[in-house]
Amino acid sequence: MRARVIHSLGYRYSAPVQLGPHRLCMKPRAQGFQRLISFDLCFSPDPHHLHPLVAASGDDILRARFIGCTDTFDIRAVSEVETKVPPLLQVCLAENEPELPYPVGHLNGDLIGSLEGWLPNGQHDPAAVELAQEALMGSDQRALMFLQQLVEMIQDRVKYTQRHAGPAWPAGRTLRERVGSCRDLAVLMIEACRCVGLPARFVSGYHLVEPTPKRYDLHAWAEVYLPGAGWRGFDPSGMGAIDDRYIPLATSSRPSLTAAVSGTFSGPPGVKSEMSWSIQAEVLSEEHVAPNLLHY
Numbered sequence: 644m645r646a647r648v649i650h651s652l653g654y655r656y657s658a659p660v661q662l663g664p665h666r667l668c669m670k671p672r673a674q675g676f677q678r679l680i681s682f683d684l685c686f687s688p689d690p691h692h693l694h695p696l697v698a699a700s701g702d703d704i705l706r707a708r709f710i711g712c713t714d715t716f717d718i719r720a721v722s723e724v725e726t727k728v729p730p731l732l733q734v735c736l737a738e739n740e741p742e743l744p745y746p747v748g749h750l751n752g753d754l755i756g757s758l759e760g761w762l763p764n765g766q767h768d769p770a771a772v773e774l775a776q777e778a779l780m781g782s783d784q785r786a787l788m789f790l791q792q793l794v795e796m797i798q799d800r801v802k803y804t805q806r807h808a809g810p811a812w813p814a815g816r817t818l819r820e821r822v823g824s825c826r827d828l829a830v831l832m833i834e835a836c837r838c839v840g841l842p843a844r845f846v847s848g849y850h851l852v853e854p855t856p857k858r859y860d861l862h863a864w865a866e867v868y869l870p871g872a873g874w875r876g877f878d879p880s881g882m883g884a885i886d887d888r889y890i891p892l893a894t895s896s897r898p899s900l901t902a903a904v905s906g907t908f909s910g911p912p913g914v915k916s917e918m919s920w921s922i923q924a925e926v927l928s929e930e931h932v933a934p935n936l937l938h939y
Contacts, residue, residue: 644887645725648849649923652718652904657915659712665906667705668893669720680723687717700894718904726887732787735872741786743779745840754868757842757896761813767838770815775838786869793835794883797828803880811898826863826898828879833865842868846876847901848891851924859922861903866894
């Protein structure tokens with residue numbers, strides 16, 4: 644699929660403010676099953692200094708610094724990307740499908756951060772452990788069956804709803820409330836995977852659903868590392884394994900590090916801010932063809 648996405652953010656302040664440093668995760672992934680054809684980022688006011696960096700996840704991140712005062716702040720990112728359907732997991736894993744729980748000692752040390760629990764002491768939420776154990780019981784300890792079971796259980800027990808404000812909920816709250824946003828369901832799946840030794844991380848990006856909605860939102864899903872197949876996306880608020888209509892922007896073991904824009908401002912006492920945003924997307928061409936397994 645080839646698509647163009649225009650993502651705009653606008654901030655209005657009740658009095659002039661000084662913008663602090665800002666971190667931007669608005670540049671689509673340019674590796675793996677996605678090719679970044681073009682990317683253009685516009686600011687108002689323009690930053691005094693703008694520099695790119697490569698995050699721990701390998702994503703392209705931008706940091707901006709500003710001077711002077713302003714009562715408005717606008718950002719507009721225009722991206723054109725080409726995505727491919729990942730090869731079938733069954734083909735990639737063939738006779739080497741991981742058995743669960745997967746031994747931590749067999750993993751590359753770089754993946755250990757994607758196995759940590761969400762609790763302050765690094766332990767897993769007991770609710771996520773229970774969910775993982777239940778999914779594991781019905782999977783014959785096979786990784787692909789476990790993931791299928793897990794997605795089905797999450798969708799059966801949690802009603803998906805949109806929630807634009809606030810951080811992702813911990814697994815226990817999502818299961819207790821029986822309702823959650825895409826980021827809440829993603830966190831629930833991530834922690835359940837980590838409980839059985841599968842590294843997992845949070846993904847923020849765009850999902851170009853069909854039919855085209857009146858308004859697009861940022862979307863969140865999970866990426867799970869499967870030895871023999873690498874990082875692969877799963878959407879517990881969608882159809883499970885993702886296809887080429889998903890466009891990743893940023894990934895991290897912590898959801899807070901995938902925010903499209905994060906930063907600070909300072910101003911007179913009582914100053915208030917308002918944010919507006921829009922995401923426009925157009926599919927330019929579409930070919931549901933999996934990469935050639937021998938020459939990709």
